[in-house]
Amino acid sequence: MNWLTNYVRPKIRAVLKQKKETPDNLWHKCKNCGQLLYIKDLEANLHVCPHCDYHERIGPRQRFDNLFNGGEYTLIDLPKPKEDPLKFKDQKKYTDRLKAARARSEFDDAIAVAYGKIGNVNTVVAVQNFLFMGGSMGMAVGEGIIAAAQHAVEKKAPLVIFSAAGGARMQEGILSLMQMPRTTVAIEMVKDAKLPYIVVLTDPTTGGVTASYAMLGDVHIAEPNALICFAGPRVIKDTIREELPEGFQRSEYLLEHGMLDMIVHRKDMRNKLEQLLSLLMKQPGTLALTHDT
Template sequence: MNWISNYVRPKINSLFSRREMPENLWVKCDQCGTMLFHRELDASLQVCTNCGHHMPISPRERFAALFDGGVFVEVPVPKPLTDPLGFRDQKKYVDRLREARKSTGEEEAMLVAEGEIARLKVVAAAQDFSFMAGSMGMHVGNAIVAAAERALKLKAPLVVFAAAGGARMQEGILSLMQMPRSTVAVQMLKDAGLPYVVVLTHPTTGGVTASYAMLGDVQIAEPNALICFAGPRVIEQTIRETLPEGFQRAEYLLDHGMLDRVTPRKAMRAELATMLRMLTNQPPPVWGELAAPTEGEAAVEPTAAP
């Protein structure tokens, strides 16, 4: 046995050799360029800790932060026909669906779930922009209807997190039909006197904005979210004028009466808890491990929201 070759040389190589670093440990902020450690970014719910830029977040991550204890149950959504038009552009529609499902791990662009927010039963639906730009096809229409029907059955509020590039062109007129379908589903909630709250995230555009995304009893948006029907570049080319700074962003729409609130993602759970309890004539939320006081018991001052 050669002691130098078998022990000393490998020991020296291990000290000076480069260690391979995983590529997903650091994420660069699109807004300010800061390199963010992935655990720090996960803890901040995909919000840049330097500039406050809100990055995309998946529906499951959003629900885990929204519902009590991160516990929620998926609401089943009827599956529509796959590629009803036999559509093909540069790729077949079925191939695009297959790629989107592989990259996101989700079946479609909207996820519906039920759970509790500050011990109040709530149904929520969230669009996944990473799934074909969150485009509204027949499945998204089915999801909105399924969410509304579940909310009606539970007599619970419905919260929708919108994020979409508009209707899905691969489904043609069938995708546009989801606009009146979703509008009817929202009207069912209003007729039943159940709250319908919409949270508009970046970006919310096209037919989604022209239907269920702007029909909420309360309209909330995340900071700097683009909310529009036609994008600013299209408008500038049409009217041939320079648009105001921040045009069609959440803060601009709030100043012009199109929104009720602009709320950071970290504060969204507390905001929705207070708002939904107010809309359902419930007492204010009690934060912490203690159960909410029952009728007849001594009133307890609620702990401030985290």
């Protein structure tokens, strides 16, 4: 009895309970419609749901690979400001939050900058990463925008910024808010050099980012259904205690009210930027510029 109880029965239970070993990253559930998507199909579709057209949030590497000719580009080294200048701590130390965010990302902070060709035009592209502490704007993001602007002026190249942020980084207090005027001055430097500055607003673009460089573009593009605002709809609704219009603060609403120039699907983004950059830099393009929303 002991042999059956102590050896055979545990073996049988182990076999019955044994789970089939399959990777847990083969499938992705759409955050909008709930459809289960095969990850390879989702990647091939540029992380856009084929069922409901929902644009998933993506990081800098995916943006760069999709935009530059042949996925070839050079990453620009960014300044590294002092970490945790305020010695901030809430439920966790700020330094611990940074370590955790960096462990999930290949970049040191919520921005990356690259230089390469889009069509016939050498271009500087800066991409905010919402997956890194909500894309929040701290000193590192400010330094990244300034470095991107300086590189654009040095190379006589246009600057394109993909914004995605939950606003200023609270752990850096007033130092975070100071990045609003600093980045505004950097953008003016690009414009003074008579170089194009294009902003692509992605979901979400909010807070101090919207109140500074994200709304200073020569051309404003947005991805479909992106949340673009200063204060979010829930805050506004609770403040004024009124029902908000349907689709309030989404790309389509802003386009209708004159705050955007166009809405461009992710699969068309590279071609549209190529058209605009060729036109603005007075270089021959491969595609005719057409009006669309």
